[in-house]
Amino acid sequence: MARNTRQRILETALALFNAEGEPNVTTNRVADELEISPGNLHYHFRTKADLIEALFDDFEHRMLQILSAPEERPADIEDIWFLLHVAFETIGEYRFIYRDLTDLCGRYRGLHQRFRGILRLTMEAARSLCEDLIAAERMDASPSELDAVIRNIALVSTFWLAFDQVHDADGVRPDRAAWQVMSLISPYLVGEARTLLQALADAYA
Amino acid sequence: MARNTRQRILETALALFNAEGEPNVTTNRVADELEISPGNLHYHFRTKADLIEALFDDFEHRMLQILSAPEERPADIEDIWFLLHVAFETIGEYRFIYRDLTDLCGRYRGLHQRFRGILRLTMEAARSLCEDLIAAERMDASPSELDAVIRNIALVSTFWLAFDQVHDADGVRPDRAAWQVMSLISPYLVGEARTLLQALADAYA
DNA sequence: GTCTATATAGGGATAGAC
DNA sequence: GTCTATCCCTATATAGAC
Numbered sequence: 001m002a003r004n005t006r007q008r009i010l011e012t013a014l015a016l017f018n019a020e021g022e023p024n025v026t027t028n029r030v031a032d033e034l035e036i037s038p039g040n041l042h043y044h045f046r047t048k049a050d051l052i053e054a055l056f057d058d059f060e061h062r063m064l065q066i067l068s069a070p071e072e073r074p075a076d077i078e079d080i081w082f083l084l085h086v087a088f089e090t091i092g093e094y095r096f097i098y099r100d101l102t103d104l105c106g107r108y109r110g111l112h113q114r115f116r117g118i119l120r121l122t123m124e125a126a127r128s129l130c131e132d133l134i135a136a137e138r139m140d141a142s143p144s145e146l147d148a149v150i151r152n153i154a155l156v157s158t159f160w161l162a163f164d165q166v167h168d169a170d171g172v173r174p175d176r177a178a179w180q181v182m183s184l185i186s187p188y189l190v191g192e193a194r195t196l197l198q199a200l201a202d203a204y205a
Numbered sequence: 206m207a208r209n210t211r212q213r214i215l216e217t218a219l220a221l222f223n224a225e226g227e228p229n230v231t232t233n234r235v236a237d238e239l240e241i242s243p244g245n246l247h248y249h250f251r252t253k254a255d256l257i258e259a260l261f262d263d264f265e266h267r268m269l270q271i272l273s274a275p276e277e278r279p280a281d282i283e284d285i286w287f288l289l290h291v292a293f294e295t296i297g298e299y300r301f302i303y304r305d306l307t308d309l310c311g312r313y314r315g316l317h318q319r320f321r322g323i324l325r326l327t328m329e330a331a332r333s334l335c336e337d338l339i340a341a342e343r344m345d346a347s348p349s350e351l352d353a354v355i356r357n358i359a360l361v362s363t364f365w366l367a368f369d370q371v372h373d374a375d376g377v378r379p380d381r382a383a384w385q386v387m388s389l390i391s392p393y394l395v396g397e398a399r400t401l402l403q404a405l406a407d408a409y410a
Numbered sequence: 411g412t413c414t415a416t417a418t419a420g421g422g423a424t425a426g427a428c
Numbered sequence: 429g430t431c432t433a434t435c436c437c438t439a440t441a442t443a444g445a446c
Contacts, residue, residue: 005429005430020311021307021308021311023228023308024308024311024312026420026421026422027421027422027423028420028421028422036429036430036431037430037431037432038422038423038431039423039424039425039430039431039432039433040429040430040431042422042423042424043429043430044429046423046424047422047423048421048422048423099307099308100305100307100308101367101371102226102304102305102367102370102371103226103228103229103304103305103308105370105371106225106226106229107229112371115371116371116372119371119372144406145388145391145392148384148385148388149388151385152357152361152385152388152389154368154372155360155361155364155365155368155385156357156360156361158364158368158371159360159363159364159367159368160360162306162307162364162367163359163360163363163364165307165310166306166307166310166317166320166321166324166363167321167324167359179353180353180356180357180360183350183353183354183357184357184389186350187350187392187393188392201349210411210412231438231439231440232439232440232441233438233439233440241412241413242412242413242414243440243441244412244413244414244415244441244442244443245411245412245413247440247441247442248411248412249411251441251442252440252441253439253440253441
């Protein structure tokens with residue numbers, strides 16, 4: 001049952017971290033919730049950092065897959081829309097990382113570096129997608145405008161969850177976040193691309 | 206010297222919180238830094254929460270002044286630019302609040318409510334300024350576009366500091382943040398307003 | 411107001427039996 | 429693999445002398 005217990009620890013820790021924030025959940029609390037002993041938990045994960053890192057491994061693996069999906073053809077609006085939904089669903093599942101991001105990055109240096117990698121990939125993906133749209137004349141933005149848009153996409157993608165929590169305090173809303181990022185791009189769209197997005201927006205509202 | 210010590214505690218705590226994050230700075234650490242005893246510190250602030258709240262009082266007071274500055278005339282681009290600089294300088298001075306915002310709001314409920322008030326005022330100010338621009342035909346945005354812009358302004362204004370810390374790890378850059386928020390508005394500007402902003406952008410770069 | 415000393419509590423982590 | 433028991437350490441906060 002070793003593998004099983006290890007897995008159950010990961011699941012329970014993830015649920016508690018997401019619900020109450022990693023800084024507010026002790027290893028003892030996780031053990032309690034599982035009705036196992038603290039010693040047992042520390043047998044599977046010697047330190048709390050090990051536990052967090054294992055969760056981050058899973059998250060990182062999924063995000064890298066999403067962000068480095070091979071592009072067989074130039075991307076379109078629907079591709080962006082889909083990517084955002086998948087990415088934001090995943091972020092929602094590991095929201096404890098985003099809830100206390102700066103604190104986690106400060107306390108666990110390895111995690112900070114790896115998160116930077118995800119952020120870099122995010123911005124590369126955003127740039128690639130936008131450049132496809134520009135090449136297809138569905139988008140019109142100067143190089144400096146594009147830089148600003150990409151930085152804003154990265155920022156909103158990283159902190160929509162924390163913002164929702166502080167501002168609204170209702171549940172996780174990946175769909176709203178996707179729309180929020182889309183609204184960063186929409187003013188630069190031209191022709192039928194803009195019409196298409198407007199249709200999507202009306203459908204959403 | 207009572208008033209003096211109290212003030213020195215506030216200043217030292219602010220500096221340490223800003224540098225290392227509130228969760229990572231103990232009350233003993235603050236006392237050490239000041240070369241006073243922990244007991245003395247707790248004489249002036251019975252709990253750590255009291256200390257944080259006193260710092261938040263100062264911050265809130267300054268932000269409310271900035272955000273509720275009386276408008277004698279319709280706002281222009283330069284007014285927005287100026288407001289952003291002043292607000293972001295202040296945020297930089299109290300950056301510990303923004304570094305661990307969700308955690309602080311989770312642990313101190315009163316602080317959460319008061320921060321929501323600041324956020325609400327921020328969005329009202331953003332809306333008011335944008336509506337002035339629209340009325341002056343310097344900006345063109347549909348109601349739903351305006352809603353999205355305002356939400357994004359609030360989000361970027363709240364988390365630019367955390368984003369910088371995670372992404373760049375260099376110092377606090379209120380000027381860059383102001384430009385980043387401006388770039389949310391710029392695609393909706395028309396005519397000479399857009400030209401003017403482009404000039405500011407080039408001057409900045 | 412300030413100090414020294416201490417209480418209280420809790421978190422992370424280990425040892426060793428089973 | 430799992431448990432019980434416990435250690436070590438740190439954090440917040442208080443008591444009482446000066």
